[in-house]
Amino acid sequence: MHAPSIIAFLAAVPSAMACLGYTGGVPKATGTKSLKAPQYIKKGQVFDAKWNRYDRGVKCSGQSEGGEKDAVFVLEDGATLRNVIIGANQKEGIHCLGACNIEFAWFEDVCEDAISLKGKGTANIIGGGAYKAADKIIQHNGCGHVNIVNFYANDYGKVYRSCGNCKGNKTCKRSVHMEGVTAVNGGELIGINTNLGDKATYSNNCFPKTQCQGYKGCDKSGGECEPTKAGKC
Incomplete structure (x- = not known):
């Protein structure tokens, strides 16, 4: 089922059916593939990993910032990745360079981030899940909208954080919708820069602490800076 049809279906699901994230653990891998370089999924291509575990054969380097060259998968604008397990031996998980669909992607042990959204357009993250993220699971550096x-x-x-200090933050419009998420043993579901106009909508989520945390974001085009917490959103 493609992401648009999944979203249309969920719109008709009664609100009583909250927090539908799968709690049965990471699916059993059908095999393991260690890549020497990122695997690119081209524009318009759909790649079904058939529940193989993919990694890069390297140990995580903690919260040190990596780049596209360190990713396991790189999705070009309009690409779709589905039914995949990202193993622990990697640094940057999945990068999305524009609009993309990530369907039923599981992360056994998140390194720096699980999913980095780098471009413009709408990203749909449907199903799947992530374990052991010291900081962020989904990092939104690009502009546009995200459905989770x-x-x-x-x-x-x-779970989701819009970039707090990226260059161009003052002119980058970001929004996120989060629905049916199940979160345990963690902090914030959503973190957005309320002072910069980021928008968040959310419904039917189960979480232990904060659903939406506002931040005072900044734009390091004018020099180094760090965001600070604001009120709830």
Whole structure:
């Protein structure tokens, strides 16, 4: 089922059916593939990993910032990745360079971030889940909208965070919708820069602490800076 049809279906699901993230653990891998370089999924291509575990054969380097060259998968604008397990031996998980669909992607042990959204357009993250994220699971550095539906998070700092200090933040419009997410052993579901106009909508999520945390974001085009917490959103 493609992401648009999944979203249309979920719109008709009664609100009583909250927090639908799968709680049965990471699916059993059908095999393991260690990549020497990122695997690119081209524009318009759909790649079904058939529940193989993919990694890069390297140990995580903690919260040190990596780049595209360190990713396991790189999705070009309009690409779709589905039914995949990202193993622990990697640094940067999945990068999305524009609009993309990430369907039923599981992360056994998040390194710096699980999913980095780098471009413009709408990203749909449907199902799947992530474990052991010391900070963020989904990092939104690009501009545009993100749908996060029926995701599962266990042991995390933030499920979604819009970039707090990226260059161009003052002119980059970001929004997120989070629905049916199940989160345990963690902090914030959503973190957005309320002072910069980021928008968040959310419904039917289960979480232990904060659903939406506002931040005072900044734009390091004018020099180094760091965001600070604001009120709830």
